[in-house]
Amino acid sequence: MGCGLEVQQSSKGFKVRGDRDHPSSVGRVCIKGATILESVQKDRLRSPMWRESLDGAFKRVSWEFALDTIAAKIRESVERRGPDSVAIYGSGQLFTEDYYTAQKLLKGCLGTNNFDANSRLCMSSAVSAYVQSFGSDGPPCCYDDLEQTDCLVAIGTNTADCHPIVFNRFRDHKKKNPDAKLIVVDPRATATTKVADLHLAIRPGTDIDLLNGIANLLVEWGKVDREFVAAHTTGFESFEAIVEHYPPERVAQRCGITVEELHQAATYWAESGCVLSLWSMGINQSREGTAKARTIINLHLMTGQIGRPGAGPFSLTGQPNAMGGREAGGLAHLLPGYRTVKNPEHRAEVERLWNLPAGHISPDPGLSAWEMVEALENDALDVLWVAATNPAVSMPDLHRTKAALRRSPFTVYQEAYHPTETSAFAHLLLPAMQWSEKTGTMTNSERVVTLSQGFQGSLGEPREDWWIFAQVGKRLGFDGQFAFESSEEVHREFRELTRDRPCDTTGLDYSTLIEFGPQQWPYPTGERPNTAPKRLYTDYRFNTEDGRARFVAAHSNGLAEPPDPAFPLVLTVGRLYGHWHTQTRTGRISRLEKLHPEPFLEIHPRDAAALGIEDGDALEVRSRRGRCELPAKVTRAISPGTVFAPMHWGLLWSNTAEVNGLTHPEACPQSKQPELKACAVAVCKLVPTVTEPAADAPAETPNRAIGEAPANSNGNSDSSSNGSTDPVSSSEALPV
Numbered sequence: 075m076g077c078g079l080e081v082q083q084s085s086k087g088f089k090v091r092g093d094r095d096h097p098s099s100v101g102r103v104c105i106k107g108a109t110i111l112e113s114v115q116k117d118r119l120r121s122p123m124w125r126e127s128l129d130g131a132f133k134r135v136s137w138e139f140a141l142d143t144i145a146a147k148i149r150e151s152v153e154r155r156g157p158d159s160v161a162i163y164g165s166g167q168l169f170t171e172d173y174y175t176a177q178k179l180l181k182g183c184l185g186t187n188n189f190d191a192n193s194r195l196c197m198s199s200a201v202s203a204y205v206q207s208f209g210s211d212g213p214p215c216c217y218d219d220l221e222q223t224d225c226l227v228a229i230g231t232n233t234a235d236c237h238p239i240v241f242n243r244f245r246d247h248k249k250k251n252p253d254a255k256l257i258v259v260d261p262r263a264t265a266t267t268k269v270a271d272l273h274l275a276i277r278p279g280t281d282i283d284l285l286n287g288i289a290n291l292l293v294e295w296g297k298v299d300r301e302f303v304a305a306h307t308t309g310f311e312s313f314e315a316i317v318e319h320y321p322p323e324r325v326a327q328r329c330g331i332t333v334e335e336l337h338q339a340a341t342y343w344a345e346s347g348c349v350l351s352l353w354s355m356g357i358n359q360s361r362e363g364t365a366k367a368r369t370i371i372n373l374h375l376m377t378g379q380i381g382r383p384g385a386g387p388f389s390l391t392g393q394p395n396a397m398g399g400r401e402a403g404g405l406a407h408l409l410p411g412y413r414t415v416k417n418p419e420h421r422a423e424v425e426r427l428w429n430l431p432a433g434h435i436s437p438d439p440g441l442s443a444w445e446m447v448e449a450l451e452n453d454a455l456d457v458l459w460v461a462a463t464n465p466a467v468s469m470p471d472l473h474r475t476k477a478a479l480r481r482s483p484f485t486v487y488q489e490a491y492h493p494t495e496t497s498a499f500a501h502l503l504l505p506a507m508q509w510s511e512k513t514g515t516m517t518n519s520e521r522v523v524t525l526s527q528g529f530q531g532s533l534g535e536p537r538e539d540w541w542i543f544a545q546v547g548k549r550l551g552f553d554g555q556f557a558f559e560s561s562e563e564v565h566r567e568f569r570e571l572t573r574d575r576p577c578d579t580t581g582l583d584y585s586t587l588i589e590f591g592p593q594q595w596p597y598p599t600g601e602r603p604n605t606a607p608k609r610l611y612t613d614y615r616f617n618t619e620d621g622r623a624r625f626v627a628a629h630s631n632g633l634a635e636p637p638d639p640a641f642p643l644v645l646t647v648g649r650l651y652g653h654w655h656t657q658t659r660t661g662r663i664s665r666l667e668k669l670h671p672e673p674f675l676e677i678h679p680r681d682a683a684a685l686g687i688e689d690g691d692a693l694e695v696r697s698r699r700g701r702c703e704l705p706a707k708v709t710r711a712i713s714p715g716t717v718f719a720p721m722h723w724g725l726l727w728s729n730t731a732e733v734n735g736l737t738h739p740e741a742c743p744q745s746k747q748p749e750l751k752a753c754a755v756a757v758c759k760l761v762p763t764v765t766e767p768a769a770d771a772p773a774e775t776p777n778r779a780i781g782e783a784p785a786n787s788n789g790n791s792d793s794s795s796n797g798s799t800d801p802v803s804s805s806e807a808l809p810v
């Protein structure tokens with residue numbers, strides 16, 4: 075969302091409240107923003123720490139030692155095996171300046187494109203869909219469209235819980251304009267579906283069927299905007315030929331909805347002056363994520379629902395700065411300024427701007443997030459550098475991921491908190507400054523750039539992420555390339571790489587952002603601040619060679635791992651309102667802990683009855699890759715045949731709720747985004763085994779994360795541990 079927070083200082087310390095002048099959030103703030111100051115200084119990683127092997131204890135070391143060690147390891151590895159033996163796994167939590175510096179280090183100076191980010195697990199399908207349909211990335215809409223639309227289609231997104239401020243802007247509009255419709259497409263009933271005029275509780279993975287089914291009806295009803303299609307698009311004929319195969323009865327049956335519901339959805343679409351679609355992980359996290367997102371775009375193109383207020387296909391980015399990451403080139407196939415490594419002109423432009431010899435940047439895309447895991451398995455990486463993400467919770471097929479991490483000869487982990495689940499796999503820990511302490515820019519889903527200014531000092535010796543990357547760059551001999559003294563200098567250079575590109579921000583310097591507040595791009599040199607909301611493609615000229623948008627039609631292949639008799643249910647994994655991902659912040663805020671005290675498995679009463687399960691029963695959930703134990707939440711909110719678990723409880727927060735131990739890594743071939751939203755599971759009641767504690771049993775072992783026991787062969791990685799589930803109170807007892 076990119077909410078604006080205003081910080082006030084009083085005798086009691088700092089307080090935050092919504093910034094009314096912020097164009098995106100206009101003074102609103104959700105519980106995570108409101109409580110953030112409670113966690114930013116708790117349980118922080120305070121100094122660099124190092125250990126020879128994962129079995130050893132960490133020792134405190136100096137920054138000099140830490141940075142020299144990284145530089146030496148990288149140099150050695152590059153000399154021995156070439157630059158592709160080094161990789162960085164970053165994150166949408168980084169500022170644009172951090173992202174940019176890391177790109178320059180790896181893709182520019184070292185000549186490997188092995189930089190990928192958790193955004194690969196998040197919105198890379200949206201990126202590849204925009205590129206395929208419009209010729210370049212960039213969500214075309216604005217949050218203002220939420221207040222101008224006649225029909226909002228929220229598909230694969232629980233906007234009310236995950237983008238509450240986005241959702242509230244629409245909800246207020248709907249209150250004032252009761253004719254404005256909301257269609258929600260989600261196998262679960264959520265806070266978002268509560269307000270919906272129509273909830274299509276489709277089977278997981280049937281979105282393409284549904285959307286092609288709506289297109290089929292629109293064709294049949296003569297609702298195609300033929301003029302728009304003829305003037306501004308290509309490929310409509312082949313699209314029409316494909317949607318012919320999606321008659322209503324077949325579609326309704328595949329999706330598990332009624333023909334009436336399908337008709338209703340198509341009717342709302344056809345009869346609304348402007349239609350806006352929002353989507354996020356229910357679409358992107360799929361082995362056909364790109365095709366799903368393109369299919370949404372197809373509907374907008376066939377009805378001319380784009381390029382005007384209240385209309386368009388609008389992917390919601392999840393992380394604070396995943397959008398800035400895209401602009402800075404923060405995926406393994408990208409270069410800064412919405413360029414790609416495969417394009418020779420793009421490479422040459424960037425080499426020139428980085429003052430590097432021609433041919434320095436590799437034309438081959440680097441390793442994607444999951445490919446890094448495979449590379450570790452094949453001993454192809456000597457140095458893995460993880461920054462601002464917690465892969466030991468968030469990656470698919472987690473037991474396999476952890477086994478791969480354990481093989482890594484040298485892992486650097488650059489993180490704000492300590493411990494996290496991933497610190498157990500690191501040789502070197504680097505303390506990072508975070509929000510409130512460091513200054514930098516972020517871009518949100520509607521392309522608004524905000525300068526986030528540091529306002530307080532940090533405990534210990536953490537440093538800005540960009541500074542760390544730059545220091546290593548200097549030590550590798552690239553003094554000229556990394557002579558930055560401040561994030562502002564990094565930003566000045568980054569802006570130059572956006573010149574004349576779709577995401578041009580050359581006019582947007584820090585002083586403009588300070589004086590006039592957040593601004594939307596495109597913002598070329600000479601642009602004036604605070605202009606009206608900017609939509610892309612208002613002239614219907616797209617970024618393709620012929621200026622036309624492309625229909626790219628697809629048939630659905632369904633789920634990568636459909637349910638079968640051995641694993642008869644589909645598990646879907648998502649988020650809760652109060653928690654953020656792996657809880658490094660939100661788990662440390664008592665109000666949020668109380669709101670969501672424990673993980674659970676949502677199961678429909680019909681499935682529960684068939685399995686003899688009652689609400690609150692302890693359950694065992696198994697997939698082909700692992701198992702979890704979760705209490706049952708028997709509810710009609712989830713469709714029969716599907717179960718839902720939240721993603722937030724890694725090993726530090728619960729011994730038995732690592733849901734990614736169940737998920738698989740099958741990914742979309744185009745975006746390489748894994749299908750984190752669906753895997754086949756079997757569920758049964760857990761038969762309790764009663765073990766009397768021995769009289770002399772030791773008190774709970776504090777903290778299992780550091781020096782964690784290796785996974786045993788059945789993939790249950792922590793069965794031997796009885797560690798505390800309260801990392802907040804135990805973290806001071808670390809073997810430092």
Ligand SMILES: Nc1nc2c(c(=O)[nH]1)N[C@H]1C(S)=C(S)[C@@H](COP(=O)(O)OP(=O)(O)OC[C@H]3O[C@@H](n4cnc5c(=O)[nH]c(N)nc54)[C@H](O)[C@@H]3O)O[C@H]1N2
Pocket residue numbers: 196229230231232233235236237259260261262264277278279280281353354355356357391392393646647648649650651652653654655751752
């Ligand atoms: N409170 C909170 N907010 C967050 C985050 C957080 O951790 N906590 N994380 C942020 C991040 S990084 C992201 S990416 C976003 C994610 O935001 P969302 O995508 O809104 O969140 P999820 O809960 O992952 O998934 C959304 C919905 O997809 C549905 N779904 C599952 N499978 C399918 C399917 O096949 N088709 C359809 N149509 N729907 C399906 C699920 O039932 C779920 O309700 O949230 C951001 N906001």
Ligand SMILES: Nc1nc2c(c(=O)[nH]1)N[C@H]1C(S)=C(S)[C@@H](COP(=O)(O)OP(=O)(O)OC[C@H]3O[C@@H](n4cnc5c(=O)[nH]c(N)nc54)[C@H](O)[C@@H]3O)O[C@H]1N2
Pocket residue numbers: 165167168192193195196197355359392393461462463464465467468469470488489490491494506507508509539647648649654655656657658659721733734737750751
């Ligand atoms: N099954 C399943 N798995 C999923 C998902 C799902 O829906 N289902 N969603 C996926 C998605 S969309 C996402 S985005 C990922 C999220 O997964 P992660 O990226 O692993 O989750 P976070 O907890 O956000 O991790 C961010 C880390 O950055 C640290 N941090 C915060 N600020 C800074 C900073 O300024 N500098 C540094 N160096 N560190 C900082 C935080 O303390 C935290 O440890 O999970 C993915 N995994």
Ligand SMILES: [Mo]
Pocket residue numbers: 195196197392393
């Ligand atoms: Mo995400």
